Amino acid sequence: MPRRSERAAAPAEAALELRIESLAKGGEGVGRAPDGRVVFVPFTAPGDLVRVAVVARHARWLRGEAVELLEPGPGRTDPLCPLFGVCGGCDWQHLDYPVQLEAKRRILADALERIARVRVPDGFPFHPSPSPYGYRSRARVAARRGRVGFRRRHSHAICAASRCPVLVPALDEPLAALARRPPEPTGEWELSAGTEGGASVARVPVRDSGTHVDVEVAGEWLRVSGGSFLQANALLRERLALAVGDAAGRGGRCLELFAGAGLFTILLARRFTRVLAVESHPGAAADLEENVQTAGLDEVVEILARPVEDAFAGARLAAFRPEVVVLDPPRTGLEPPARDGLPRLGARRLVYVSCDPATLARDVAVLADADYRLASLEGFDLFPQTAHVEALAVMER
Numbered sequence: 247m248p249r250r251s252e253r254a255a256a257p258a259e260a261a262l263e264l265r266i267e268s269l270a271k272g273g274e275g276v277g278r279a280p281d282g283r284v285v286f287v288p289f290t291a292p293g294d295l296v297r298v299a300v301v302a303r304h305a306r307w308l309r310g311e312a313v314e315l316l317e318p319g320p321g322r323t324d325p326l327c328p329l330f331g332v333c334g335g336c337d338w339q340h341l342d343y344p345v346q347l348e349a350k351r352r353i354l355a356d357a358l359e360r361i362a363r364v365r366v367p368d369g370f371p372f373h374p375s376p377s378p379y380g381y382r383s384r385a386r387v388a389a390r391r392g393r394v395g396f397r398r399r400h401s402h403a404i405c406a407a408s409r410c411p412v413l414v415p416a417l418d419e420p421l422a423a424l425a426r427r428p429p430e431p432t433g434e435w436e437l438s439a440g441t442e443g444g445a446s447v448a449r450v451p452v453r454d455s456g457t458h459v460d461v462e463v464a465g466e467w468l469r470v471s472g473g474s475f476l477q478a479n480a481l482l483r484e485r486l487a488l489a490v491g492d493a494a495g496r497g498g499r500c501l502e503l504f505a506g507a508g509l510f511t512i513l514l515a516r517r518f519t520r521v522l523a524v525e526s527h528p529g530a531a532a533d534l535e536e537n538v539q540t541a542g543l544d545e546v547v548e549i550l551a552r553p554v555e556d557a558f559a560g561a562r563l564a565a566f567r568p569e570v571v572v573l574d575p576p577r578t579g580l581e582p583p584a585r586d587g588l589p590r591l592g593a594r595r596l597v598y599v600s601c602d603p604a605t606l607a608r609d610v611a612v613l614a615d616a617d618y619r620l621a622s623l624e625g626f627d628l629f630p631q632t633a634h635v636e637a638l639a640v641m642e643r
């Protein structure tokens with residue numbers, strides 16, 4: 247963004263001067279226009295005084311692009327990546343890491359308080375990534391007409407890249423190799439790194455590619471095939487898995503919905519007498535079965551390889567009578583059959599892992615109506631430099 251000394255020629259009638267007050271859930275800075283309307287401005291920081299060109303107008307809000315930074319806010323820093331702002335991968339490289347964490351904590355608390363109308367515990371923990379760069383062990387790279395890189399912001403076009411500072415070092419060479427010798431066909435490639443550095447590269451969709459990585463979590467080894475879900479932050483996923491285990495506690499019967507390749511399942515099976523795990527992706531369900539066998543837990547874990555919604559339509563979940571339910575749905579949260587069916591299972595505790603505060607809050611509101619109260623809340627910064635927020639909410643009745 248140009249500074250005052252490099253004044254850009256913004257169309258005067260469309261330009262506003264405003265102070266950025268906070269960061270919105272999509273990552274944009276938020277200020278107020280003189281008429282009181284909220285203005286969303288990407289790549290700004292709290293405390294910035296910016297001149298903004300308005301690019302979209304709605305009755306209650308405006309969207310703008312910052313054309314001049316008049317006064318920088320206190321939380322600004324220099325982005326590490328020369329592609330920042332062009333590449334669609336990162337929103338917040340211009341923000342100091344503590345500012346990112348504080349913004350995520352507020353976004354999570356706001357969603358729960360505004361949408362679910364529940365009281366959020368004061369000072370709930372928000373676990374930082376041990377490193378804000380070099381953490382990501384799974385990414386997709388696009389190739390087209392001899393170019394390899396990531397999707398540009400708000401576009402399908404490719405922003406050529408031969409390195410990416412958020413990736414773990416084990417993915418530097420696989421990405422550089424793709425960039426040196428761009429694959430012929432247009433498409434996407436999935437890069438994954440295992441715990442001991444082994445990396446896999448597979449064309450998307452990764453069906454039957456035969457690729458996999460081995461990931462160690464709290465002394466347990468998991469096989470995760472190409473195309474199966476892998477918690478991408480290699481530095482923080484163990485802490486998340488252990489927190490899920492601690493939140494679930496110990497006991498007789500634990501139901502796990504959206505189990506993936508078993509990141510939480512194995513730890514839960516060490517704590518409960520019986521675990522019923524539901525996962526619909528065939529590759530992930532096959533990994534889960536193999537991981538359960540490798541851990542010697544096939545007597546403890548029963549796997550339902552089907553959609554959670556179908557499982558709620560059947561009789562097995564109710565017959566299982568779980569004491570605790572652990573659930574880690576995709577960004578869309580729970581579909582109505584699961585949202586409405588979950589309270590009827592009668593569990594005393596729900597351990598909800600969420601990657602979207604808005605859908606978490608929507609589901610928490612429904613569960614609160616069924617007498618589950620929010621007992622604890624933690625945040626996990628699985629995706630530094632982006633606005634993504636991961637949360638662990640425990641509900642009890």
Ligand SMILES: C[S@@+](CC[C@H](N)C(=O)[O-])C[C@H]1O[C@@H](n2cnc3c(N)ncnc32)[C@H](O)[C@@H]1O
Nearest residue numbers: 475504505506509525526527553554574575576
């Ligand atoms: C956010 S991931 C969590 C996986 C696992 N808990 C982990 O941390 O590795 C969500 C998982 O739910 C699965 N999934 C998505 N929709 C589903 C559905 N309707 N029924 C069952 N599984 C589903 C995905 O395949 C994915 O493995």
